[in-house]
Amino acid sequence: MLIGKRIINQLCSLASKGVELGKIFILNVLSARSLGAEDFGTLSFIISVATVMGVITEFRVQDVMIKRISMGENESKIITNAICICLSFSTIGFLITTLFSCITDINISWKNYLALYSVIFIASSLKVFKYAFIANRNNIANCAVEVTSLIASLGFYLLFFSEELTINSYIYIRIFDAAMVSTLGFVMYKIAYKFKLTKPSLVNIRSIIVESGPLVLSGFVVILLQKIDQIMIKYMLGNYELGIYSSAANIITVFSIAPMLISQTNSPAIFRLTEGSVEYRKTRMKYIRNIAFLGLAMSFILLGASKYIINILYGEAYAEAETILKISFLTPFIIALGAASSQIIIADNNSGIVFYKSIMALILGATLNFILIPLMGIEGAAISTLLAMLLSNVASNIFIKKYKYIWHLQCDAILLKDSK
Structure with missing residues (x-):
């Protein structure tokens, strides 16, 4: 890659992550001011637990994906198998969290919030396309995905929740944003690289799981x-x-x-x-x-x-x-x-x-x-x-x-x- 293109790619990578984190950070700041320290503490606890679970539900295939694509392996096969892994683990995570909420004391509100928040695991499943863009050194596309998602999420916030931010509304906004990023990533990758889903390979899925x-x-x-x-x-x-x-x-x-x-x-x-x-x-x-x-x-x-x-x-x-x-x-x-x-x-x-x-x-x-x-x-x-x-x-x-x-x-x- 030429030096100029490499610099542009890195700048777009930073811009993409900046927008991604900026959305969450600003939403956190607005929530902290709106909720007060006590309720913001409750929200932070929910996010902490969900973040720990999220490592398993996405099964951290991104590093293995980037490595294999960078080494020239078939992208469509790798991505298809990665999607199967992420969807499977995210669905299991959602079901376990929901069951946990149902069989325990329903008066403990953070468990109900956590069950709602766990929908984000499934909504994030197609974020594998973001890592495929990284492997192809195409962070311009990732930047476009995040900016478009930001605009859509801002509209969603202004339309439904601009008057008051609650713990529930925070969760809805995060789920909407995750779904937008996944959908936009899939559409843009399909257009840019003529991506087609292939038949999943249990052997390759097992290989990715073992390596990951x-x-x-x-x-x-x-x-x-x-x-x-x-x-x-x-x-x-x-x-x-x-x-x-x-x-x-x-x-x-x-x-x-x-x-x-x-x-x-x-x-x-x-x-x-x-x-x-x-x-x-x-x-x-x-x-x-x-x-x-x-x-x-x-x-x-x-x-x-x-x-x-x-x-x-x-x-x-x-x-x-x-x-x-x-x-x-x-x-x-x-x-x-x-x-x-x-x-x-x-x-x-x-x-x-x-x-x-x-x-x-x-x-x-x-x-x-x-x-x-x-x-x-x-x-x-x-x-x-x-x-x-x-x-x-x-x-x-x-x-x-x-x-x-x-x-x-x-x-x-x-x-x-x-x-x-």
Whole structure:
């Protein structure tokens, strides 16, 4: 790909993810102001639980899809099989959540909200086409999908919910947006690449599930690691404190997404290299270095903005969240290192035990939360989460022999050492 086209592709990738996250972020801010910290805490808890479940219901086929398409495998077959996997797991997730709501105490409102929210699992099933666009380095199409969905969702919001945002209306808007993205992605991909559904192959479906399995386990534990603080805050401190904490967590997510996205967008470059090639190590170090320094830049921007951004977006009612931002400002940098390393692990087919890293961090995070939340409140949760993520994304590579080479790559990239 020519340099100009590569830059345009990356800019469109950032714009696409910016619009995607922007929709959710603005909706969260509006909801926080409308609901107040108590009810916003309830909504945040529902989203946290659904996010953890979502890793399983989409079965995280995106990384395997991008890798296989980048390596030249038949796109129609890969996409068809991925759709079958996502539809199957998302439907099972929806049914389990609904059954859970029906057989438990109906007076516990968050369970009913969660059952309604789980419709988004099915609505998101066709998002596989977004990842197919990424594999084809066509993020212009993804950008068009997100912008069109934004316009449609804005119309949906203004038509039905502009007077008042409730937890129910928030959920309806999110489901509508997910369905729009899935539908538009399918239509645009079909037009651009003459896509046709093929007959599903049980052998290939099994192959994708087996290859994705460790990534799903790892992703599940990683998301649980990211959300365990919010879940524990709800039960140890209450919804009000969770609402305050979640306002900061939403901002941290926005600042962390750029390095995660660029790591995925640039991953085809490392997937195409073989170990014997001259550019093999040099390309990998440059790949990690670029993403790491992008994450570091986002961390310092977050630190500089922490004094003002909470009051500007959420209002004085959420002012306590400023401390959380200052404690957690290095999160984008740590996530950047982990995101780049994960793509290299996938390229090397070394993902079989990757979930060990996340399990180690989850145990540390849960233990620290249990100790520090009663002592320090939500600040303790922020410290616990930061240390656990540092273990998951960086320090665990020291202790797991199979990933020690990742630790050396990370150190060499950050310390600006020349590749050999």
